[in-house]
Amino acid sequence: MIDKRIIRIGAGAGFAGDRIEPALELVEQGDLDFLVFECLAERTIALAQNARRADPDGGFDPLLLERMRRVLPAARARGVRIITNAGAANPLGAAHAVAALAQELGLPPLRVAAVLGDDVLEAIATRPFPLIDREGTSADLPAVISANAYLGAGPIADALDQGADVVVTGRVGDPALFVGPLIHAFGWSIEDSSLMGRATVVGHLLECAGQLTGGYFADAGRKHVPGLARLGFPLAEVAADASAVVTKVAGSGGLLSLATCKEQLLYEILDPAAYYQADVVADFRSVRLREVGDDRIAVTGGDGRPRPDSLKVSIGYDDGFIGEGQISYAGPGALERARLAIDVVRERLAIVGVPLDEARFDLMGVDAVDRTGRGLPPREVRLRICARAATIEAAQRIGAEVEALYTNGPFGGGGATRSVRRVVAVASTLIPADMVQPRVIMVEG
């Protein structure tokens, strides 16, 4: 018998700091089965691991509970189940916190699943693993903080099979947050690579939320996005063969067109023939997009090959400090005065003995982000000096020397600012998939 059901799955966040209002709009008006919050950037887990060491109950996305407070009542009233990777370094702690929040809000009993097993810090310590984004091995990294494998969709589907209303994970591949609920809903075999490939296409289109519906797109005179301030987030109406129509809530702002879908389909894809995920190597070359209504794009095609036998691991490590200072110059000669200021700061840092192994001297408005070398002399320019330092004291000196340009530098410097930040960097490696054992723990709230 042909399964003619359509599963409706929405994207409620595309990054940790994403807006909450469009997610609530999706829950209230999107007639959803599932809502996904993608909230975990590459180094977020390392930062969260530090937070968990300071507070054993912490270490998950600090915005998780605010998102849940806003969305959970409407989601529970409509039977919308939520999947999120906001568990970061402590999915179990996050699950307990969500369950407690549901009680506090007076909601009916809630089943919250935590997906564990992505934390491979101990496994990584057993031997050196070659890094895939640079020379060397994991053993060369100083002060490793965290190591997390990108899990697949399987444990998310398992959690939903067990009746979870909310699933909280740590590191999983972003598309898996969407593929997991679809495996659960349709009873798909995770071994069907072609199906997993097509489902990955849908998950990938949705994972950055507003970037499918006109966010990161508008360009005056070229690409118009109506109602950008009220940008709605996308949802997919998915069929049992993993074909889908992507759309958004009627009346929401934004635009969902062939152009926005093409941009997002290729976003952060390297080889379109080989998009590596834990469950599949997806092939995007045969994806077809077709406009089937206002803000409605049909997505068909795509393919997949069997899963790789290794999983990608992000390793977070302490990488010293970065010190920065900025100051502005304006009027005729602004650029020349900013260049003089660079020379002065460079010489002063040498005199006071702050090593500048790695430094940038940017003229914002000229060459700070432009890489064509064609910037024209501007009426105003902001000097930015930024350097890596081994100690916090050396890093502080960078901004201090920029600030000192007020009374010790060229004519007319204004608006100086300075900052120091501790750097948590990320390196990547691969580990055999059988070294990773995902598991699900259910919390009743």
Place this chain on the structure above:
Amino acid sequence: MLLGDVAHLRTGDKGDISQISVIAYDPADFPLIAREVTVARVLRHLSGVAVRAATRHELPDLGALNFVLEGALNGGVTRSLALDAHGKALGAQLLDLPLDGDAES
């Protein structure tokens, strides 16, 4: 004619790799774009980017090219000292890449 007259772009990052898609507004313009927008001309236009290796993937069914610029992000977003550590502003600078053969110096 400039690239931005016939194509739109999106820029993403993965580690120390910048990825830039170039997508024809009208699929009929794809052959022109595929002919003119070579790896060499992209790198010449973005002369301030230090690239270790560059690859161009072609997606004729989508009318799109996908450029993968390895080593373009100063060690990657988590380490970079750059103001735009993700390199998000890179693709937009290709909007004024000329599409007139070898006229670009």
